[in-house]
Amino acid sequence: xxxxxxxxxxxxxxxxxxxxxxxxxxxxxxxxxxxxxxxxxxxxxxxxxxxxxxxxxxxxxxxxxxxxxxxxxxxxxxxxxxxxxxxxxxxxxxxxxxxxxxxxxxxxxxxxxxxxxxxxxxxxxxxxxxxxxxxxxxxxxxxxxxxxxxxxxxxxxxxxxxxxxxxxxxxxxxxxxxxxxxxxxxxxxxxxxxxxxxxxxxxxxxxxxxxxxxxxxxxxxxxxxxxxxxxxxxxxxxxxxxxxxxxxxxxxxxxxxxxxxxxxxxxxxxxxxxxxxxxxxxxxxxxxxxxxxxxxxxxxxxxxxxxxxxxxxxxxxxxxxxxxxxxxxxxxxxxxxxxxxxxxxxxxxxxxxxxxxxxxxxxxxxxxxxxxxxxxxxxxxxxxxxxxxxxxxxxxxxxxxxxxxxxxxxxxxxxxxxxxxxxxxxxxxxxxxxxxxxxxxxxxxxxxxxxxxxxxxxxxxxxxxxxxxxxxxx
Numbered sequence: 001x002x003x004x005x006x007x008x009x010x011x012x013x014x015x016x017x018x019x020x021x022x023x024x025x026x027x028x029x030x031x032x033x034x035x036x037x038x039x040x041x042x043x044x045x046x047x048x049x050x051x052x053x054x055x056x057x058x059x060x061x062x063x064x065x066x067x068x069x070x071x072x073x074x075x076x077x078x079x080x081x082x083x084x085x086x087x088x089x090x091x092x093x094x095x096x097x098x099x100x101x102x103x104x105x106x107x108x109x110x111x112x113x114x115x116x117x118x119x120x121x122x123x124x125x126x127x128x129x130x131x132x133x134x135x136x137x138x139x140x141x142x143x144x145x146x147x148x149x150x151x152x153x154x155x156x157x158x159x160x161x162x163x164x165x166x167x168x169x170x171x172x173x174x175x176x177x178x179x180x181x182x183x184x185x186x187x188x189x190x191x192x193x194x195x196x197x198x199x200x201x202x203x204x205x206x207x208x209x210x211x212x213x214x215x216x217x218x219x220x221x222x223x224x225x226x227x228x229x230x231x232x233x234x235x236x237x238x239x240x241x242x243x244x245x246x247x248x249x250x251x252x253x254x255x256x257x258x259x260x261x262x263x264x265x266x267x268x269x270x271x272x273x274x275x276x277x278x279x280x281x282x283x284x285x286x287x288x289x290x291x292x293x294x295x296x297x298x299x300x301x302x303x304x305x306x307x308x309x310x311x312x313x314x315x316x317x318x319x320x321x322x323x324x325x326x327x328x329x330x331x332x333x334x335x336x337x338x339x340x341x342x343x344x345x346x347x348x349x350x351x352x353x354x355x356x357x358x359x360x361x362x363x364x365x366x367x368x369x370x371x372x373x374x375x376x377x378x379x380x381x382x383x384x385x386x387x388x389x390x391x392x393x394x395x396x397x398x399x400x401x402x403x404x405x406x407x408x409x410x411x412x413x414x415x416x417x418x419x420x421x422x423x424x425x426x427x428x429x430x431x432x433x434x435x436x437x438x439x440x441x442x443x444x445x446x447x448x449x450x451x452x453x454x455x456x457x458x459x460x461x462x463x464x465x466x467x468x469x470x471x472x473x474x
Contacts, residue, residue: 001032002033003018003032003034004032004033004034004035004179006037006041006045006200006202007182007200008048008199009047009048009195009196010048010194010196013035013044015035015036015038016036016038017038017203018033018034018036019204020034021033021176021179022089022324023356024089024312024320024322024323024324024357025088025091025311025312025321025356026355026356027356028355031085031089031179032179034179034182034202036175036202036203037172037202037207038203038207038210039207039210041207042214045170045199046141046199046211046214046216049168049197050141051196052195053138053168056138056163056166056194056197057168061115062116063192064115064163065113065115065116066192067112067163067191068108068109068112068115068160069109069112070191072105072106072107072109072112074105075102075105075108075184076102076109078101079098082180083098083099085180086101086151086152086180087313088313089178090148090151090180091278091312091320091323091357092275092276093314096320097312100150104153104156104157104184107156107157107160110441110458111163111164111461114459114462115165117459118462120133120134120136121133130472130473131472131473131474132470132473133471133473134470134471135468135471136165136469137466137467138166138466139167139242139464139467140167140168140218141167141168141169141170141216141219142162142167142169142170142217142220142221143171143172143212143217143220143221144158144159144169144170144171144172144220144221145172145208145222145223145224146174147223148173148176149275149278149279149280149323149379150279151173151179151180152180152181152183154223156184157440157444157457158221158223159188159198161461161464162221163197165462167219168197168199169198170201170217171199171200171201172201172202172211173202175202178202181200182200185198205228212232212235212236218242219242219464220236220241220242220244221243221244221456223280224246225247226247226248229247232245233452242453243452243453244453244454244456245451245452246280246445246446246450246451246456247452248403248405248449249281249284249377249405249406249446250284250374250401251271251281251284251403251405251408251435251436252283252285252287252397252408252435253268253283253287253407253409254395254398254407254410254411255292255296255409255410256292256391256411256413256416257291258412258413258416259410259411259412260410260432261292261295261296261299263432264292264296267283267430268286269300269303269304269307270434270436271434271435272381273304273307273381273383274319275436276320276322276359276380277379277381278379280379280405280450281406281428282435283406283434283436284378285374285383285384285398286383286384286385287394288385288387289387289391289394290387290389301346301347301363304347304348304363307319309321309359309360310354311354321357321358321359322380322381324357325357327357327380328359330379331362331378331380332349332351334376334378334380335362337373338362338366338371338372338373341371341373343373344365345362346364346365346385347360347363348381349364359381361382362382363383363384364383364384364385365385366384366385367388368386370400371384374386375401375402377403391416395419395420395424398424402448402449403446403448403450404426404446404447404451405446405447405450405451406427406436407420407425407426407429407435408430408434409429409430409431410431410432411432417432425447425448426446426447427445427450427451427455428445440457441457441458442458443455443457443458443460443461444457444458
């Protein structure tokens with residue numbers, strides 16, 4: 001059995017404890033034993049990042065470009081291999097896993113280019129003989145805490161802009177999916193990045209808490225649950241530490257009477273169930289106006305029942321397993337809640353036979369927008385159908401949750417499409433497209449309880465990973 005160590009200060013360091021990384025398609029299969037960081041490991045990693053900061057923050061744009069471009073090139077060259085690892089440890093079917101790996105590679109290449117484009121402004125002073133310019137500088141040591149559902153894409157979209165801006169990094173991936181983060185660290189270890197500029201600590205919340213609370217960490221970027229996000233926000237606010245949060249979603253897909261039925265059904269199935277519904281942008285509520293409702297519900301139900309659930313590496317599988325037993329239990333629990341609060345289970349919602357964590361995609365009809373299943377994030381292939389009278393009611397219901405990450409509409413009306421884009425309380429809106437699926441070079445983030453702080457991805461990521469300095473010259 002292979003054992004995988006922490007990467008700290010340019011070296012692979014073993015820890016006293018390890019955790020088995022299991023395959024959710026076949027939980028008896030152990031992918032490897034991965035180190036479990038303790039507070040001492042985190043201390044070493046932060047010290048290494050501190051020591052590396054002066055040199056890396058003053059590196060040239062060409063040095064940063066070369067490092068990031070090397071990383072992106074190797075990720076893309078190994079996308080089949082890394083995609084197979086991702087499918088084994090997270091449960092995505094192989095085509096989705098390979099697609100995620102490619103996205104990570106393109107993210108690094110995008111931010112290689114951004115490293116060359118970080119600039120400032122020249123501003124005319126109101127005082128004669130005075131010149132004013134602004135520049136962007138690295139924030140410092142940044143702690144990155146990433147989730148299990150995108151185990152290489154999210155580490156990429158946090159670490160690539162951090163490094164492009166001259167920051168040094170300590171990253172703590174989810175304990176459920178450490179393999180992809182370790183593989184990324186191994187590539188980075190050969191990229192020419194100075195030792196200590198990138199550090200990997202693996203493990204559970206003990207390591208995450210130590211990273212958040214370390215006084216030498218200048219900024220925290222976190223993707224995960226709302227509850228944990230609030231605790232991080234509280235600590236960072238009290239200690240005047242920069243922070244960025246990406247949290248939950250209860251994303252609506254609105255289907256209007258004039259929608260193209262085939263497009264609408266495809267958007268609903270993709271958004272609700274692909275990637276096993278384990279996406280913060282998944283459309284877990286499908287809100288349908290009354291005239292198209294019977295035809296849409298029948299077609300959506302037919303497609304849902306036909307989905308093939310199986311092992312992630314099985315070429316016949318359309319939906320892989322959920323990530324672990326805890327998530328499987330949560331899915332089953334919410335199906336029970338949905339039925340107890342008056343919903344009608346139209347399809348799925350059961351544990352399937354086989355040794356893996358296989359769950360049949362659940363479709364539940366419940367027209368009460370304030371039912372728990374229409375308000376709370378499940379993070380699995382569990383979707384509701386909600387019937388409304390018209391567009392006005394649809395947009396009201398779509399906005400009636402604490403979240404505001406993504407929202408979609410299917411319609412052939414330009415008027416309603418534009419009105420939806422204006423009135424939807426979400427950071428991302430989709431017209432005749434699934435709510436999940438965002439390009440790697442555009443801003444990602446939401447509103448309300450879904451996000452806090454500057455956007456991730458794209459050029460706007462630099463807002464979090466830099467600080468602005470104003471210079472006066474006389």
